[in-house]
Amino acid sequence: MADFDVLIIGTGSGNSIVNHRFDGLRVAIAEEWHFGGTCLNVGCIPTKMFVRAADVAEDAKTAQAVDVEARYEGVEWDRLRERIFGRIDAIEADGRDYRTHRQDNVTVFAEHVAFTGPGSFATASGERFTAERVVIAAGSTPRDPQIAGIDGARIDSDGYPVHTSDSIMRLPSPPRSLIILGSGYIAMEFAHIFAGLGTEVTVVVRGPRLLGDLDEDVSAAFTKIFADSHSVRFGLEAERVEVGGPGGVSVALSPTGRVADATAQSLQADALLIATGRVPNTAALDAQAAGIDVREDGRIAVDAYQRVLAGGEPLPGAFALGDVSSPFQLKHVANHEARVVKHNLLADIAAGAPGSAPVGDLEEVNHHAVPAAVFTRPQVASVGETEAALRERGARCVAHTQPYSSTAYGWALNDETSFVKVLADPATRLILGAQIVGPEASIIIQPLIQAMAFGQRADDVAQHQYWIHPALTEVIENALLGLDFDAD
Numbered sequence: 426m427a428d429f430d431v432l433i434i435g436t437g438s439g440n441s442i443v444n445h446r447f448d449g450l451r452v453a454i455a456e457e458w459h460f461g462g463t464c465l466n467v468g469c470i471p472t473k474m475f476v477r478a479a480d481v482a483e484d485a486k487t488a489q490a491v492d493v494e495a496r497y498e499g500v501e502w503d504r505l506r507e508r509i510f511g512r513i514d515a516i517e518a519d520g521r522d523y524r525t526h527r528q529d530n531v532t533v534f535a536e537h538v539a540f541t542g543p544g545s546f547a548t549a550s551g552e553r554f555t556a557e558r559v560v561i562a563a564g565s566t567p568r569d570p571q572i573a574g575i576d577g578a579r580i581d582s583d584g585y586p587v588h589t590s591d592s593i594m595r596l597p598s599p600p601r602s603l604i605i606l607g608s609g610y611i612a613m614e615f616a617h618i619f620a621g622l623g624t625e626v627t628v629v630v631r632g633p634r635l636l637g638d639l640d641e642d643v644s645a646a647f648t649k650i651f652a653d654s655h656s657v658r659f660g661l662e663a664e665r666v667e668v669g670g671p672g673g674v675s676v677a678l679s680p681t682g683r684v685a686d687a688t689a690q691s692l693q694a695d696a697l698l699i700a701t702g703r704v705p706n707t708a709a710l711d712a713q714a715a716g717i718d719v720r721e722d723g724r725i726a727v728d729a730y731q732r733v734l735a736g737g738e739p740l741p742g743a744f745a746l747g748d749v750s751s752p753f754q755l756k757h758v759a760n761h762e763a764r765v766v767k768h769n770l771l772a773d774i775a776a777g778a779p780g781s782a783p784v785g786d787l788e789e790v791n792h793h794a795v796p797a798a799v800f801t802r803p804q805v806a807s808v809g810e811t812e813a814a815l816r817e818r819g820a821r822c823v824a825h826t827q828p829y830s831s832t833a834y835g836w837a838l839n840d841e842t843s844f845v846k847v848l849a850d851p852a853t854r855l856i857l858g859a860q861i862v863g864p865e866a867s868i869i870i871q872p873l874i875q876a877m878a879f880g881q882r883a884d885d886v887a888q889h890q891y892w893i894h895p896a897l898t899e900v901i902e903n904a905l906l907g908l909d910f911d912a913d
């Protein structure tokens with residue numbers, strides 16, 4: 426008999442699986458780092474708490490746009506950091522204590538766990554055990570771009586001025602100046618946080634645009650707005666970093682050849698933030714010891730039921746979820762996948778032998794209409810496919826872009842740059858995607874997400890419900906009304 430009925434590796438979304446329905450089972454939970462994983466400790470939650478402070482600071486700095494005199498006089502960094510991590514660290518400690526000391530059927534391995542074979546495992550300290558079923562919820566880690574002069578082992582360590590999102594929020598004081606490498610979600614959110622709170626921020630980007638996964642027109646519009654109010658160097662990459670000296674870091678930049686007038690230069694700053702993507706935590710799991718299939722980009726291969734694949738077939742009793750296996754590195758997706766895994770794991774347990782649950786008893790994952798938002802300034806939100814992707818796969822589509830300034834609330838904001846772009850199928854009138862750049866984008870996109878999720882037609886959504894006047898959501902109503910279904 427195996428030592429455990431179920432092993433969960435990782436306490437991000439994986440931690441939500443074990444509830445009262447597992448009471449009669451012998452459960453092991455492995456966590457080598459902070460309980461609660463990325464989102465709680467170093468991701469979504471603390472960043473948005475810092476973003477809120479930066480938003481208030483920016484509101485003060487830009488109050489003149491609505492004829493108000495206000496001044497930003499600085500941040501109480503210690504208090505802000507303490508308020509944020511005082512709350513978060515207490516939740517982490519309580520979650521750890523609950524699993525470790527208050528659940529008789531749960532054993533916590535507070536260390537690294539790796540496969541030694543299918544169903545067999547070893548901890549970093551050498552303990553070996555077996556588990557009948559396993560959930561791999563091991564998440565992802567910041568990618569180290571391996572730039573000459575940076576000691577990879579010292580990134581995020583005390584006193585070393587090269588950071589990732591794992592350490593930058595816990596600094597004892599905000600850096601006076603900060604260089605950020607990258608142009609994705611993390612780069613944009615931290616540029617907003619630190620620039621908003623008073624740090625001199627320079628963003629270094631390899632290509633000509635920021636948030637390059639958006640449609641080109643949307644990304645170009647965002648890039649213009651952002652670069653007008655932030656320092657951004659385009660078409661450059663870090664060739665060498667010198668650490669130390671009064672400047673903290675000196676970064677030699679060389680042209681990538683993607684922007685015509687980019688020239689070699691060097692930048693100095695107190696600190697460097699690496700925001701060049703995240704890689705799934707697959708390698709250290711020794712997944713190959715269990716014969717597990719790993720995709721080219723490092724993700725663990727799963728099927729539509731979140732069952733882990735080995736040699737193209739489900740490995741009996743093994744499931745995976747979240748950043749370690751998902752095409753979306755988003756917390757709401759990891760949580761959805763965790764709910765699917767919980768259902769399928771319980772169905773598998775009820776069926777008897779691992780892997781014996783009939784497919785009819787299993788839930789399929791739903792990756793339709795996955796939304797995301799970047800909490801920068803301006804906010805960016807998106808759902809569904811881009812126009813470029815739709816055109817590339819030959820799908821019929823009509824597009825309409827509606828400026829915030831066409832609505833009364835846009836006038837209240839005195840906004841001249843924000844907009845909503847919607848894409849719809851002219852035959853079915855279903856919404857295929859949307860991208861929004863502007864204040865509250867993450868909130869006002871929700872009716873479009875809902876319409877996509879429930880298969881509601883664009884014209885029905887626009888016309889067959891009330892839209893509060895003069896709320897900002899009127900820009901969504903007008904964007905939908907603006908779709909010309911005969912244009913395609």
Ligand SMILES: Cc1cc2nc3c(=O)[nH]c(=O)nc-3n(C[C@H](O)[C@H](O)[C@H](O)COP(=O)(O)OP(=O)(O)OC[C@H]3O[C@@H](n4cnc5c(N)ncnc54)[C@H](O)[C@@H]3O)c2cc1C
Binds near residue numbers: 439709
């Ligand atoms: C700065 C930042 C901001 C973000 N903001 C947002 C946002 O606003 N909205 C959003 O939707 N998403 C956001 N994300 C992404 C989101 O945080 C992740 O998609 C989500 O947390 C992934 O959850 P997970 O459960 O897959 O992994 P994680 O939460 O990373 O959990 C995995 C856990 O497994 C542990 N582990 C790994 N391997 C082992 C092992 N072998 N043995 C023992 N333990 C192991 C790790 O220590 C970790 O605690 C953000 C990410 C970052 C970095």
Ligand SMILES: NC(=O)c1ccc[n+]([C@@H]2O[C@H](COP(=O)([O-])OP(=O)(O)OC[C@H]3O[C@@H](n4cnc5c(N)ncnc54)[C@H](O)[C@@H]3O)[C@@H](O)[C@H]2O)c1
Binds near residue numbers: 606609610663798
């Ligand atoms: N609000 C949110 O939902 C939120 C916030 C933060 C992070 N996240 C998630 O975390 C993931 C990781 O975020 P991220 O911003 O690190 O990744 P990303 O994939 O969004 O962006 C990575 C950026 O780094 C650039 N890059 C890659 N290698 C580089 C190199 N060697 N030198 C310079 N630039 C390089 C890429 O071109 C890209 O612009 C995101 O994909 C997202 O899913 C979500």
